[in-house]
Amino acid sequence: MTSNQPPTREDLAPGLDAAARAWLDTALAEAADAAAYAAVDAGRTGESDNVAVAPAVAPWELRFAAAGRHCGQEHADSVRVLLLQRARADLTVLTRLYHQGTAAERRAVLLALPHRVTGPGALPLIEDALRTNDTRLVAAAVGPYAAAHLDSHGWRHAILKCLFTEVPVTAVDGLERRAHGDAELARMLADFAAERTAAGRPVPADLHHALNLTGEES
Structure with a gap:
């Protein structure tokens, strides 16, 4: 996935074999019924017998977890995002799936x-991903959502996290726009470079690129 637009079934279908397309169609139909499953669960958990009943896992959520196995790892991100779209997953669902999921599901x-x-x-999900050293999570965390909602302090540290974990800064959405004229980011990058040099470690080439974008490189 590279587009800022969510994938569609039409985008995915040409890359899937017949079995995978059939699996995806069933998964999408189940995801479209997510609201109905939520209503059933609300009724079950609201029964008056005072017996706690754990909410059932909607079938589409099981499909979400199994996407890579049925559609291939190269399509798993797009399939999962499409399922979240079709299910109209809200923040509560997204947060639960993130914390219960594998690294691939979190991505x-x-x-x-x-x-x-x-x-x-x-933002707590973005912040959690940026605390990891999983480069695929870090790269996903610095996408359009972070560009729109991370404050300046958090965004600057996200840049440093990319440099520390060797995630290309080209993964950072809105880098040129947000870096321009950011003297504090320039200072932090210069300090990071100085620390690396003092420790006898190479300075990432991406650091000079980011520093140049601030307009503060000397």
Whole structure:
């Protein structure tokens, strides 16, 4: 997935074999019924017998987890984001799937955030991903949602996280726009470069690129 637009079935179908397309169609139909499953669960958990009943896992969520196995790892991100779209997954669902999921499932949730969440409510998921050293999560975390909602302090540290984990800064959405004229980012990058040099470690080439974008490189 590279587009800022969510994938469609038509985007995915040409790359899938017949079995995978049939699986995807069933998964999408189940995802479209997500609201009905939620209503059933609300009724079950609201029964008056005072017996706690765990909400059932909707079938589409099982499909979400199995996407790579049925559609191939190269399509798994797009399939999962499409399922989240079709299920109209809200922040509560996204947060649960993120925390319960594998790294691959968490990545898909992060990629879906710009399409599913309009405000800053999902920033805890971005912040969690940026605390990891999983480069695929870090790269997904610095996409359009972070560009729109991370404050300056958090965004600057996201840049440093990319440099530290060797995630290309080209993964950072809005880098040129947000870096321009950011003297504090320039200072932080210069300090990072100085620390690397003092430790006898190479300075990432991406650091000079980011520093140049600030307009503060000497």
